[in-house]
Amino acid sequence: MAQVPPVTYPKVAGYVGIIHPLVTFSKEGTTTNFNDHYVVGMPTGINIWKSARVGFTFEAVPFIRVENRTSRMSNFLFHPGILVALGNGFTFAGRAAFETSGRYGFTPVLSRAIIRNKNSSYFAALPVPVRFGNKHPTAITVGLQLGIAF
Template identity: 55%
Template sequence: MFIALFWCLTVARVFAQTPLPPTYPRMVGYLGVLHPLLTIDERGSETNFKDYYLVGFPIGLNLWKTKQIGFSVEVVPLIRAQDGTSRVANVLFHPGVLVNLGHDFTFAGRLAFETSGRYGVTPVFNKIVRHGQTLNYFVAVPLPVRFGNDRPMSATIGFQFGIVF
């Protein structure tokens, strides 16, 4: 009995702490907070936080086919607060391809379809900044380019952070 107890407390504990390599395909989910910072079009530039506050909440699933390549689908409701009121200003459907760049960097090349009638592409550069036992924390820089809905082409730079689970 003493030998069985000793084995449970030592050997079994070592096996339980040995991490297994991930298997593919592999699916992960994530939640985030997105702040568009600056938008530029032919009419000039527009800065978030100045006359209004726009914030998005990306919710997505990533399906990694291999360690190097994957597919992602994301939905981003955007809330605009201005003059003492707030509303859902837009919802973005954001499918794309993921490329692992190594050292916890990922590139996401996304298509963009907005309920506002705009469409375009969004390259996103993502970095895992902290690994946890069950969650990873990330920061990202999205660079949306939009067309359509009788408005000039626009380009935006944003900042995003969140968790991967």
């Protein structure tokens, strides 16, 4: 058997995915995706692991909104944060959030590698964005993200 070389740190990994905000709660009411509109994002990022347990993450997410038979890029999210490996394929990301829509806040994310290959892994994540500002009440969203890390 060939020996597996030890992992050296820092370790850099990139990823790309697709995110579907599912439901948003605020004082203005509850809104759901896929109902009278559709919003989808394409998170692209780089993770820099300082050790097997802790790292830094940077993510950029353009969002597309489809409504009334038209589509447009509706928002762009700058999303830096920290990573904590929880074990058993689970990772927690704590992200700051700055949006071109004028909103800001934070996003806790729980992700898990679901398929691992030699040079990549497929993952699923549950982001829960919390947003403030721009003359709107605080909003909490639950989303589903799927992607590939390499």
